[in-house]
Every structure is written in structure tokens, then in C-alpha cells.
Amino acid sequence: MRTSASLDQFDIKILVHLQREGRCSNVDLAAAINLSESPCLLRTKRLQETGVIRGYRAEIALEKLGSHVIVFSEVTISSHRPQDFRKFEAGVEKYHEIVECYNVSGGYDYLLKVIAPNIAYFQALMERLLKDDIGIEKFSSRIVLRKPLEQRGSPLRIIATGKPDWDSHGP
The missing domain is CATH 1.10.10.10 (Winged helix-like DNA-binding domain superfamily/Winged helix DNA-binding domain)
Known part of the structure; x- marks a missing residue:
């Protein structure tokens, strides 16, 4: 590449x-x-x-399709061997409601972005994930109330050049 x-x-x-x-x-x-x-x-x-x-x-306007919630869930897995990470990742990949999954550093292991029709559906999904026994020790969720800034793309020029463009946007 x-x-x-x-x-x-x-x-x-x-x-x-x-x-x-x-x-x-x-x-x-x-x-x-x-x-x-x-x-x-x-x-x-x-x-x-x-x-x-x-x-x-x-780019789909989800609000035109129906009611929905966006939830970010912080997930800690119980064991940290390579096969445990693979098991968790394979487990969450089965669910289309989980639209993004990040393995992160810090106080938890994964950050999931979930889009569901409602909170009850989201809760049922999380219960299903726990029942699937994919290694979840605990999770904590944040429901999105509104999205005041929507980044419509990646900062390509900055990534490609490694140079900031702060002068063109202010501090």
C-alpha cells in the first residue's frame, strides 16, 4: 500500500x-x-x-427513518490474552447495531458506538452481549443527547502532511 x-x-x-x-x-x-x-x-x-x-x-439521515438513540459504551473485558480480545471482537462483530468498535487505552478496553431504535432495545442488546459470554466484565454507557458538531470527514491534509492548519482556523 x-x-x-x-x-x-x-x-x-x-x-x-x-x-x-x-x-x-x-x-x-x-x-x-x-x-x-x-x-x-x-x-x-x-x-x-x-x-x-x-x-x-x-450519508443517511437516520431521523427520517424513525426514532433512534446513539449510545457510547465503555467495555472492560475480564481477561487480556490475545485470544480474549479476538473473542470479544468476533462477538460484537455479529451485531449490526454496533456500528463502531475501538480498542482503547485507559480505564476500559473498548469503546462501542451503538445505534438502536430506543433505550429498551439497547438494553436488550447489552444483555444479549453479556449472555453471549464474550468476556465482558463490566460496561458503562453514555446516551447521546445531541450532536452539536458533526465532523463530515477526516482531516486529510493534516494526516497526509503531518502539519497543523491552526493558523487558518484560529487557536
Whole structure:
């Protein structure tokens, strides 16, 4: 796989634009980044082939589909052997309601992001996880009340260059 050092400014511009406008045509993408169409298409294909671009997704307005809650759960597992981590991860992977799972440092082992239709459903899910015996010692959950800031993408330029852009945004 290519490293960040092998991405130039046009590659980064392509990624930034596609992150915002994933459905744009190659013509629109080329115009947006000020590059001719053929090299733009070749670069985009290369970014896909090397795995830098993993795919394209639709951003869904969940509130339009129905009521839901977002819950972050901090999970501590009872044992910390490699097979215990694998067992837990395989166990949570079975549940589509668990949309993100992070193995973290600090006072607990995992942070789960769960989206459920309601609190009762979430509680039943957690009881099911405990019943599955995947190594959960304890968990603590935080229900999201509102989302005052939604990051619509990763800070690609900062990650690719390793340089902050604080001067353009203030302190």
C-alpha cells in the first residue's frame, strides 16, 4: 500500500473533494481540483487500487427513518490474552447495531458506538452481549443527547502532511 509520503497535493485534493462529494463525476472532480480529466481519472483509480479510497457511501439521515438513540459504551473485558480480545471482537462483530468498535487505552478496553431504535432495545442488546459470554466484565454507557458538531470527514491534509492548519482556523 502507498504511504502518505507518496501522495502529492493533487492526490490530497482528490481525496478531500471526494470525501465531501463522493458522487461527483470525474469531469466535476477534475474541475474542482484544477486538473485535466484524464490524469484526474488515473489518479482516482490508483487511489482506489492501492486501497487509499476504500469505497463510497451514502450519508443517511437516520431521523427520517424513525426514532433512534446513539449510545457510547465503555467495555472492560475480564481477561487480556490475545485470544480474549479476538473473542470479544468476533462477538460484537455479529451485531449490526454496533456500528463502531475501538480498542482503547485507559480505564476500559473498548469503546462501542451503538445505534438502536430506543433505550429498551439497547438494553436488550447489552444483555444479549453479556449472555453471549464474550468476556465482558463490566460496561458503562453514555446516551447521546445531541450532536452539536458533526465532523463530515477526516482531516486529510493534516494526516497526509503531518502539519497543523491552526493558523487558518484560529487557536
